[in-house]
Amino acid sequence: MVNLTIDGLKVSVPEGTTIMEAAATVGIDIPRLCFLKDINEISACKVCIVEIQGQNRVVTSCTTPVQEGLVVFTNSPKARSIRRTNVEFILSQHDCLCATCVRSGNCSLQKLSNDLGIYDIPFERQVVDTPWNQDFPLIRDSKKCIKCMRCVQICDKVQALHIWDVQNTGSRTTVDVAGNMSIEDSDCSLCGQCITHCPVGALKERNDVPKIYEALADSSKITAVQVAPAVRTAWAEAFNMPEEMATEGRMAAALRRVGFDYVFDTNFAADVTIMEEANELLERLQNPDAHKWPMFTSCCPGWVSYVTKKFPNFLGNVSTTKSPQQIFGALLKSYFAEKKGLQPKEICSISIMPCVSKKREAGLLSMRSSGTHDVDIVLTTRELVRLLRAEHINPATLPEEEFDNPLGKSTGAAVIFGVTGGVMEAALRTAYFALTGSEAPLDAFLDVRGEAGRKVREFTIAGKTLRTCTVSGLGNAERLLEDLQAGKVHYDFVEVMACPGGCVGGGGQPIHDGEERAAMLGKKLYKLDDERLLRQSHNNPDVVTLYKEYLDKPLSERAEHLLHSDHLKEKNYLV
Incomplete structure (x- = not known):
């Protein structure tokens, strides 16, 4: 342990600790702009400078290790003056039009x-x-x-x-x-x-909120919005609502106040995704020689884009099942449109996602199975917050409302899609039922959960051994694919999420500078899963009705047309 004094407080910390870290142990928060723990520790901004007694120069606290007996001043006149000058230099090369900046206030x-x-x-x-x-x-x-x-x-x-x-x-x-x-x-x-x-x-x-106003003002359009599972974990943060009030029901109510004609839950499509993807896995297991292994999940467009550009030799391993966003859009403009006597072009299909890559996905040529864009406009969680604020909507004052049907009911399996390991667990719940004819114990697949960058597990179901792998973050995905290419590892089923922690840590979620909140937000989804009466996708009665009335069965000809995409055709990735 090393003993020093920071702003008059005695501090004792392990050798190798930086002055910034040591100060934090006694509640002193040294200003910084560039620092990210274990990622960006290069003292580029020179804002975290501190003065050390007996030294003529100031030092950057993010890179300077503690030494025995140091006396540190984090906000002395000298440190404050130099910090101020450094920030003034930064501002001299910065557009300071804060009133028109999306980060104003944050x-x-x-x-x-x-x-x-x-x-x-x-x-x-x-x-x-x-x-x-x-x-x-x-x-x-x-x-x-x-x-x-x-x-x-x-x-x-x-x-x-x-x-x-x-x-x-x-x-x-x-x-x-x-x-x-x-x-x-x-x-x-x-x-x-x-x-x-x-x-x-x-x-x-890209700001797509103006497109929402255009759609709402067009009397010839029926507006239908879907909300992804991860959005419900963070949408109410900006309104300082307690967790018990930030419910799915108030989220649905707030969207109706905006003026959307229909408010749906993407979780319904996540249940459909599982029906298709789990059956795709089962079909591969029954005909192993006819397929490349392992089978990768396909619900994350960032991951699909990555493998398309960086490792195209693995495209044949990727499930052909579309993402829940696109499955919902396709069903909205086919199944739902027929029920309501509408043409696909009469519907403006809107999605609210924790993701930026979803904006690109919606424009792909392969995502027009209804004859037009299956999803017309994609907003991030941050854009949703800006939309609600622009409409002067205070969600805390709203009574809870249900999602619209028949595309609104969902199960716990769909809810956990937004967290790393969730798609894997949801698929295994349904695969277990298909192979055994009985429901899996609720704790059967908990081992796929966790924050590890790569997590490997084996499960035996009906005498078949299934080796699974869940991967979080594209850096970990790269290492996995390199190991697969080298023949170092073998798996049967692999889930990949582009963002660390899954969609809850997505690039469209609210920003808390310097904080990684995916683990905390993921717990909210698991709590919702625990509270659901239905926990398995195949038990969703509306999904059962969908197949009975419209799709016939998973992997049917109509299901293949609406709900699947051929990743091997390069043109499908053109916008």
């Missing part, structure tokens, strides 16, 4: 500037504006970039995509797409992790 630079009392910038303003395709689902605003390098590091170290890189040198240093490529031609999977880890508004999703 921006680390804005808060730091206010805390330091910076109301004017004494340096010449030099803001660089780099052109960007405003139709691309991910938008980079170079005018707001503070060169903290977080996006570079999260993309390199966690997602292993290497989309971003440093450009130029000296005062002209900035960040841009690596290799002088356009973002459209890069390997970007649109996971959005760079957005949620940016401390300012330099990265954001």
Whole structure:
């Protein structure tokens, strides 16, 4: 242990601890902009500087280890003055139009500037504006970039995509797409992790809220909105609602107040996804020589985009079942449209997702099985919050309301789709029933849960051994695929989620700078699963009716047309 004094407080911490970490143990929060634990520890912003007694220069607390007997001042006149100057330099190269920034009120630079009392910038303003395709689902605003390098590091170290890189040198240093490529031609999977880890508004999703207003104002359109499972874990954070009030029922009520004609739950389509994907797995197990192994899940568009671009030799391993978003859109414009006597083009299909990649997925050529876009508009959870605020809706004052039917009822298996291991567990619940004719014990597949980047388990069902693997984050996916290519491992069924922790940690979720909240949000979904009367997708009565009235059975000709996509056809990945 090392003993030192920080702002007059005695501190004892293990050797190797940084001054920033040591200060945190006694409740002292040293300001920072670039720091991300174990990801970005390069002291790029020089905001976390502190003064050490007896030394002429200040040091960065995020990279300086403690030493015995140090006396540290985190906010001395000298440290505060230099910190203020460093922030002023950053602001001199930053577009400070906070009123028109999506991160206004949730921006680390804005808060730091206010805390330091910076109301004017004494340096010449030099803001660089780099052109960007405003139709691309991910938008980079170079005018707001503070060169903290977080996006570079999260993309390199966690997602292993290497989309971003440093450009130029000296005062002209900035960040841009690596290799002088356009973002459209890069390997970007649109996971959005760079957005949620940016401390300012330099990265954001394309704003599709104006399209919502156009659809609502069009009297010739029936508007139908679906909400993904992970959205319900975080949608009410901005309204400071206690957890017991932030219910699915109030979320549905708030969406009706916006003016949507129908409010549905994507969980219904997640149950349908399981019916198709579980039966696809069973069909492969019955004819093992006719298929490539392992079978990968396909509900995450960021993952499907990744394997398409980086490891196309594994495309034949990917389940052909569409994501719940796209299955819902296809059923909305076919099954539901027929029930209501509507044409597909009369329906505006809207989804609210925790994901940026869903925006791209909705535009793919292979996602038009209804004859038009099965999903017309995709909003992130953050855009939902902005929409509700723009409509002056206070969800806390609303009574709970049910989702619309017949596409609104769902099971616990669908709810857990939003967390890593959830799709695997849901599929195994239904596969067990198909193989044994009885329901699996509720704790039979709990071992697939957890925050591990790669989790391997074996299950024996009806005498068949099934070796499973759940993978969280694209960096872990890369290592898995490399091991599979090298023949080092063998699995039967693999779930991959592009975002660490699953959809609850998605690139479209609310941003809490420096916090990783996926594990906490995932627990909310497991709690909802526990509270459901129905826990298995095959027991959803509305899904049973869907197959009886319309689809006949899983993997039927109509199901294949509406609910599946051929990943091997490259044109299917064109927008």
